[in-house]
Amino acid sequence: MTFNIQTSANHYARASKLTPSGVHSSTRAKAPHPIYFSKGKGGEVWDVDGNRYLDLIMGNGAIMLGHGDQAVQESVQNALGTGLTTGIESELAVEVAQQFLDIVSTMNMVRFANTGTEAVMHALHVARHHTGKVRLAKMEGSYHGWSDELFISCWPDMSKNGSPDAPVSLAGSLGLHPSMVDSTMVLPFNDVERTQKLIEQHANELAAVILEPVLIDIGYIPPTTEYLKALRDLCTKHNIVLIFDELLTGFRVAPGGASQAYGVVPDLATYGKVLANGYPMAALAGKENLMRLTEPGQGPVFVGTFNANVIPLAAAHATLPQLKDGSVQATLNDRTKKLKSIFSEEATSLNIPAQLVGEGGHLHWYFSDQTITDYRSATSTNAKAYAAFNQVLSDSGVLVMANPLSHHAISLGHHDDVITELGAIFREGLKAAASAFN
Ligand SMILES: Cc1ncc(COP(=O)(O)O)c(C=O)c1O
Structure with missing residues (x-):
């Protein structure tokens, strides 16, 4: 998918003269330039050019009920x-x-x-x-x-x-x-x-x-x-x-x-x-x-x-x-389970070491066959596979973090149709990740 992000490029041209890297938290800096957003609802956000994205950053984990609850x-x-x-x-x-x-x-x-x-x-x-x-x-x-x-x-x-x-x-x-x-x-x-x-x-x-x-x-x-x-x-x-x-x-x-x-x-x-x-x-x-x-x-x-x-x-x-009653947490766990099962089915059929992990709406993917128990084992994740997977997600309009040891999240606003859409994108991402192991 190609996005027209010209308005974001124009904003960056201005912003980069006003603000270092054009962003107010350095983790948002991005090449060739950051995207600037204008609206959010549920699990989706729209940029200033009108492109729609599935958000897996969710305010660095701060937004659990979805944007604009x-x-x-x-x-x-x-x-x-x-x-x-x-x-x-x-x-x-x-x-x-x-x-x-x-x-x-x-x-x-x-x-x-x-x-x-x-x-x-x-x-x-x-x-x-x-x-x-x-x-x-x-x-x-x-x-x-x-x-x-x-x-x-x-x-x-x-x-x-x-x-x-x-x-x-x-x-x-x-x-x-x-x-x-x-x-x-x-x-x-x-x-x-x-x-x-x-x-x-x-x-x-x-x-x-x-x-x-x-x-x-x-x-x-x-x-x-x-x-x-x-x-x-x-x-x-x-x-x-x-x-x-x-x-x-x-x-x-x-x-x-x-x-x-x-x-x-x-x-x-x-x-x-x-x-x-x-x-x-x-x-x-x-x-x-x-x-x-x-x-x-x-x-x-x-x-x-x-x-x-x-x-x-x-x-x-x-x-x-x-x-308070745990039902939102249970719903997010159910949705995560669906994503985990799609992810592991695809990873198994491609024969690559990939694990989707997370609870309570948190989500992350490691490309490693090790049991991840601490920082040192987490660094066994294959950075090339992570980058290839994330490239497919980004190209499909999913907001993700570049650091292979970052964290992602879904929200109550990531309804079943969004989860189905994400599942299909994850399958494509895993196919790209598989090439990093060859
Ligand atoms: C576990 C944890 N503690 C502390 C912080 C710092 O919080 P803030 O960014 O609100 O200063 C963060 C932020 O990412 C965090 O994840």
Whole structure:
């Protein structure tokens, strides 16, 4: 399919003089130029030239009900009518906090922020203040935003990341504070023995262990329950705060997120993304004694001009009730199952190692015959096959990420006809991927 994207090209000609690479988040940069969009509905978006795309990026996993969900739109319209925005408290904030804790019932208290990066930074401050310790430990391959202390070893260079016995802490960006990068320890996800050894060696220095309980920022890698339980026990034993970063697992792997799905409760947890179905909102939640440390005069500061802004709150107010009983999650799992069965049927008939993985609407494809359990096994994916598969998807009007270790998602707006269409495109993509193995 050839798309006429001349208007996008014209916008880029202007945008690239105003904004680096013409985009406001670098993952959206694209050769020869980004596409600029004008409309979204359900699982589809339209660009400024009128071309229609099937969206598998879905706001980097932030949009679970689909673009332009009617209840969310109406709630936001009502909030706009009040004239309120930010800087003051509202009844809506009280109601959404109640809705949140009714769903995420493993947590005692919640405070709202705007982005995941911020919510995570608040969690780290609480952990340091509570334990009197400084260093942090994170998983190799996990992403927790772009702070100096955690934008580390997210997609590390395999020639530099050392032995799995002690993965090297590698900066994810230039310009990070080197001493913070060195201070953060990196742990091998799903490896109980090595993780235990590393935590025990450094227990006196560690304020927090933070993880994406399912490693989704490098595709979709579930934990073993044994691993989560081992982390829980080690953190309790050594006075280390266990933090689940539920930005991507929250409301998806179960209504109450990973802590509900796996029955392991952290001390603090962060949420965002689908919390407000694409509107900017995040949350820090946790045990009451830790959350109360953020009260004025008690410990770490918790402030923000846009915290509990009325517009995202209105979006969350209409989103959370839809995610409460688990039916949206079940529908997305059914649709994912259909895609998985088409994918594996085609991959088997082509005799290529390809796995479609994901739950709760998350979706990713690895071209590997290895069992993917951590970052290092995920890098066994065949990048050429991934590129060939994605080229077919892009050429067919499907929005996908270029990085072979990125993540994708469907939404409630990806109805059965869209799933059928995607299934047919996946078959063609797999045929192209097969050539990469020859
Ligand atoms: C697991 C996880 N944590 C934190 C973040 C950072 O969130 P934000 O982009 O809202 O700052 C992300 C964003 O992709 C994420 O996936």
